[in-house]
Amino acid sequence: MKILIVDDHMVVREGVRRLVATVATAITEAETPSEALAAFRRQRPDVVILDINLKGGSGLEVLRRLRADDPDARIVVFSMYSDIAYAASARREGALGYVAKSAPSDDLLTAIRKAGRGEPFVDGETALAMETLGQGDSxxxxxxxxxxxxxxxxxxxxxxxxEIAEGLGVAYKTIANTSTRIKEKLGVERTSDLIRIAIETGGGRMLRREPRES
Known part of the structure; x- marks a missing residue:
């Protein structure tokens, strides 16, 4: 099984590489969206292990581009976030698997094996949160x-x-406009309402330090 590991932390990639060595015949690594797309097109891996947060872009955007490039791409999202909003978004974009980095290592191996067979898998804690909200329908x-x-x-x-603008490397106005668009889509008026929704859809696992109203 050919596996592509996409994560912007070398230590994480090394750990995943050691873990998947027992099931992989070839392993390729990438740390940026552009590297991930290039490696995918060059290697055509059987399974992609993809982090959510990457240097220079969102892992979810990479997921969408990989699926656009190959609708049959088998992707397991491996994320620090064990919450339903990210899992539901990954599923909508076509990911077969979703495993939080806090989950047991066996869960990632199970997700890889299942993805290789074209079968879905979500780690236990995230699956429980999704089940609580009707498998994410709400x-x-x-x-x-x-x-x-x-x-x-x-x-x-x-x-x-x-801070978000600085972290994503974009203009403040871009983030402010996006925040306004999110409010419109969710039918709320204040940033504090967005924080509440983020916490609720995150299964209570997010920090509850409210930022400044911006």
Whole structure:
């Protein structure tokens, strides 16, 4: 099984490489969206292990581009976030698997094996949160794009709009406009309402330090 590991942390990639060595015949690594797309097109891996947060872009956007390039791409999202909004977004974009980095290592191996067979898998803790909300059908973030979901959850983690703009390497106005668009889609008026929604859809796992109203 050929596996592509996409993560912007070398230590994580090394750990995943050691873990998947028992099931992989070839392993390729990438740390940026452009590297991921190039490696995918060059290697055509059987399974892609993809992080949500990458240098220079969102893993969810990479997921969407990989699926556009190959609708049969088998992708397992491996994320620090064990919440339903990210899992639901990944599923909507076509990911077969979703495993939080806090999950047991066996869950990632199970997700890889299942993805190799074209079967879905979600780690136990995330699956339980999704089941609580009717398998994600009640997820209020369903109308949001991957980047909008990312910004919503950065707000839920306690970041101000200025901090989000700096972290994503974009202009403050871009983030402010996106925040306004998210509010319109979710039918709320205040940033504090977005934080509440982010926390609720995150299963209570996000930081509850409210950022400044921006």
């Amino acid at each position: 997820d209020p973030t369903a109308s949001l794009s991957p980047r909008e979901v990312q910004i919503l959850h950065m707000l839920g983690e306690g970041h101000s709009l200025t």
